[in-house]
Amino acid sequence: MNKNQEKQLTLSKCLDSLMVFANSHLMMHHMNKLAIISAHSNASFFLYPKRSSNENVQAVNGDESHDGKYELFERMNEDVKTEIKDLVLNSVEVEFENDSLIAGALSMSLCYIHRMEKECPVGIKLSARVLVIKAADDNPAQYMNFMNSVFTAQKQNVVIDACILESDSGLLQQACDITGGMYLKIPQPAGLLQYLLWVYLPDPVSREKLNLPPRVQVDYRAACFCHRNLIDIGYVCSVCLSIFCNFSPICSTCQTTFKIMAPPKLAKKKSKKAAG
Ligand SMILES: [Zn+2]
Ligand SMILES: [Zn+2]
Structure with a gap:
């Protein structure tokens, strides 16, 4: 393996970084919850929590030995792994376009947050945020749907963060600016995990005390x-x-x-x- 290959970000490396980030988020506080949605070029769906997963069934299975792993982490990691595997196997025959249905995925996340807010016990206020990790190009055809979701997020007090791996995204710059989130096109994609833990793990309140990368000029077209x-x-x-x-x-x-x-x-x- 030469140096260039070492520095490249492959899908499996990217997923590893994402899983470490997800585990860290759950570890930060016992009340922290997590949902992961994949936005593909022809569909968006939940990687975690699985639609079929039933809390009661999981609880019964929880008695099995897990090699000392924390059950929540293991379940999440396994779910995401199997869902990604299905996604890759099922999309072999799909024609790829370099854009993803991000507007749909964003709406799904907002619906999920809305449901969580409704199910939240009385007296507890949910503070939700969405992190978009994006490697695809912007698609102006999704502008309307996307901006509608962004304004909904603003109304629901949901912060949208964006972590850009490839080309800059004007749509996400606007989304982060409107909702008060963090937009960053990471200079070295191979260091994805560092950026995730450093920039995106702290909640918006703690971020004010940190010296994070400066805000970008927003492309408001x-x-x-x-x-x-x-x-x-x-x-x-x-x-x-x-x-x-x-x-x-x-x-x-x-x-x-x-x-x-x-x-x-x-x-x-x-x-x-x-x-x-
Ligand atoms: Zn026109
Ligand atoms: Zn008109």
Whole structure:
């Protein structure tokens, strides 16, 4: 193995780092909970907790010997391992595109958090956050769904953090900025675990006391609703706030018809004439 290969981040290394991070999170506090969702190019689903897993069944099985491993960690590690294996085996025939259904995965996480909040015992307040680890490119086609999820997260007081492995993501920069999370494109992907433990493990309150990487310049471009292109300047419908890259007299979202006004000078002259 040469030096370059050693420094590359493979999927198995990435998963190992993720598992250490997940275990550390659970270890931080006995009340800490965890859910892991994978966002693939054609589907998003829970890696942990498993949909089929039944707490009662697990409790019965808990009597078996686990080589001294903490049962919660072992169950989680095993679940994620088997789910990832299934995912890889099942997606052999799927055509890969370099984007993932991140908007869907984000909505799933928000639904999960909402459920947890409802199931939370009275008197205990849940403080939830979402960490997105992303290696795929942004897909402007998901802009609308993604931003809707981000504003929902903001309303639910859910902080969104982003850990970027490949190219920068304008969508996630906006998401982190809006929800007060941490956005970082890590300079050395091979050191993923260090960044996870250093930047993302502390909760937002403790982060204020740490000297973390500075905030990035946020790319606040929006995607036009007509072509899904990211644009700096465009036209906004005054009724539904849809964004368009070209002027159109009828808003394609809410069907509002816009009157094309004459330039103000002409209109003034005309009114004077009419008065005279
Ligand atoms: Zn357009
Ligand atoms: Zn409109």
